[in-house]
Amino acid sequence: xxxxxxxxxxxIYLLGGLVxxxxxxxxxxxxxxxxxKHGSWGFRLLIIPGTMFLWPLLARRWSKxxxxxxxxxxxxxxxxxxxxxxxxxxxxxxxxxYCVLRVA
Numbered sequence: 530x531x532x533x534x535x536x537x538x539x540x541i542y543l544l545g546g547l548v549x550x551x552x553x554x555x556x557x558x559x560x561x562x563x564x565x566k567h568g569s570w571g572f573r574l575l576i577i578p579g580t581m582f583l584w585p586l587l588a589r590r591w592s593k594x595x596x597x598x599x600x601x602x603x604x605x606x607x608x609x610x611x612x613x614x615x616x617x618x619x620x621x622x623x624x625x626x627y628c629v630l631r632v633a
Contacts, residue, residue, distance in 0.1 A: 546581030549588060553580055557591045 554573045558580075559566030565576075580587060 543581055546584040547577075549584040550577050550580040553584070553587060553591065557587070560594075561587070561590050 554577055558568065558573070558576065565572070
């Protein structure tokens with residue numbers, strides 16, 4: 530009984546994902562990610578399974594409007610932004626500790 534309910538719920542979720550994936554792959558992917566706008570048909574076919582699983586998140590992002598994906602903020606990017614490599618190991622550690630404290 531519980532297994533049947535779980536399978537039916539999963540099937541409905543994936544069916545909704547497939548219904549969402551078709552217009553998203555054709556139009557929406559290019560609106561939320563500028564790199565996907567020029568993707569080939571092979572790329573579009575490859576993202577259908579992921580779109581079926583993640584459709585609620587993608588639907589929310591698509592409904593908010595097209596925006597660039599946020600830039601990753603980790604100590605390595607922070608150090609590269611501050612050009613710490615040319616200043617020696619102590620400066621790298623200072624940059625990394627600054628980024629970690631800033632993110633936390």
